[in-house]
Amino acid sequence: MAKAVSAPASQPDAATRPPARFATRGHDAAASRVAQLLTGVPPHALLIVGPRGAGAGTLARDVVATLLCMSPQSGGACGECRACRLVAAESHADLARISPSGAADEIGITPIRELEASLALLPVEGGRRVALIERADRMSEPAQNALLKTLEEPPAQTHIILAAAEDSSLLPTIRSRCAVIRLGLPDSAAASELIATRLGLDAATATRLLRMSGGRPGPLIDAGASGDAARAHAALRRQILDFVGVAPHARLRQLPALIADASAILSVAMADGEEGGVEEGGEPEGADAAPESAATSTKKSPAKRAGGKPTPAERRANAKALLHLWRGVARDLALVASSAPASVAFPEDLHELTPVAARCAQTTWRDALISLDRALAALRRNGNPELLLDAIALRWPRG
Ligand SMILES: [Zn+2]
Structure with a gap:
């Protein structure tokens, strides 16, 4: 059984050159480590762990394509053989793809039992049988126990590839039976380039969007983010900076418009309505970096209801997006x-930040940051979103 291995720290030499045909971007060292693992006798089970939306799913799909390709090269799958065409068309008979579903956004025991049965059959195409378990950290415990049986006695020529945002929710016995590759955030230049290419954006917009999503391309690609989100983000930050020169009661009148504008950045800054927003250093919950990601269909995106009043969930999501953005402004000012x-999250805004930062004492900005952290904590504890924002607007420094 394969032992756990970690991707070596990134060293830009020939040995860490990424496989040319992988779709993975910005994870050169890990991708080349994976390519090494796939040559010779590939592991029966491979677990790729990385922050949601940072590329673990894409790397897992590169592995699947390489394992099934009929003439794989050192750079990955050939992209031209029958197997590669079937994988691209999502109709390869020897590939089973499992991802979370249902209201619980979970992988239950049934698909894992079905997987066990299908892996026991001979490959239809004559090569290998491969299972791809996406967002494997959403497997229920019974599902994990069922998977363990297969991992303990894997049928010949079968491979199970798991992609997960974190492995702490996986049973230690599952982790110990997998070769493990760990990813961090992708290299920002490579990720910006990927976003610019995939979404048809200029470099500056792609870079801003990437910063908005906490360095994760996945939520941006899933949402088909446009320049509008980047412009809305910049405008919101500018308005918050302008508040420093506005009387507190006058700020309250502008607040509803700000909350409404925050919905424009939701899909990008907070790809998943509930758990933590994506902002500077936040805890994002985006989907993975592929348009076909199964996460797209199950995402609890607080979409706007046509015409009607926002639902309580939408109000909370908008307030959370605005508070996170506000916190980012306070942090940059501090x-x-x-x-x-040099440490600000949006260096392109420095010309606007610098004069405003000078209008108040350094401790004032630090206190504002603390207030915003408290407001976000209160929102998580079901605090009233509008009241919390009112308090933040009134307390925001005046210079
Ligand atoms: Zn091929």
Whole structure:
């Protein structure tokens, strides 16, 4: 059984050159490590762990394509053989794809039992049987126990590839039976380029969107993010900066418009309505970096209802997006005020941040940041979104 291995730290030499035919971008060292694992005798079970939306799913699909390709090369699947065409058309008979579904957004025991049965059959195409379990951290415990049986006695010529955002929710016995590859965030230049190409955006817009999503291309690609989201984000930040020169009661009048505008950045900044928003250093819950990602269909995106009043969930989601964005502004102002402008999340906004930061004492911005953290914590504890935002608007420094 394969032992756990980790991708080596990125060293830009010939040995870590990424496989040319992989779709994975920005994970050169890990991708080349995976390519090495696939030559010779590939592991029966491979677990790829990385932050949601950062590319673990894409790398897992590269592995699947390479395993099923009839003439794989060192750079990955050939892309031209019958197997590659079937994989691309999502109709390869020897590939089973499992992803979370249903209201619980979970992988239950039934698909895992079906998988066990199908892996026991001989390959239809004569090569290997491959199972891809996407967002495997959403497997229920009974499902994991069922999978364990297959991992303990894998039929010959079968491979199980798991992609997960975190492995702490997987049974230790599952982890120990997999070769493990760990990913961090993708290289930002490569990820920006990927976004610019996939979404047809200029480099500056792609870079801003990537910063908005906490460095994860997945939510952006899933949402088909456009320049509108980047412009709405910049405008919202500008308005919050302008608030420093606005009397507190006058801010309250502008707040509803700000909350409404925050919905424009939702799909990008908070790809999943509930758990944590994607913002500077936040805890994002995007889907994975592929348009066909199964996560797209199950995503609890708080979509706007046509015409009607926003639902309580939408109000909370909008308020959360705005509070996260506001926190990002406060953080950047605190950094500029403490002479650390190089660390701001949006360096392209420095010309707007610098004069505003100078209008108040450094401690003022730090206190504002603390207030915003408290408001976000209160929102998580079901605090009233509008009241929390009112309090933040009233307390925001005036210079
Ligand atoms: Zn091929």
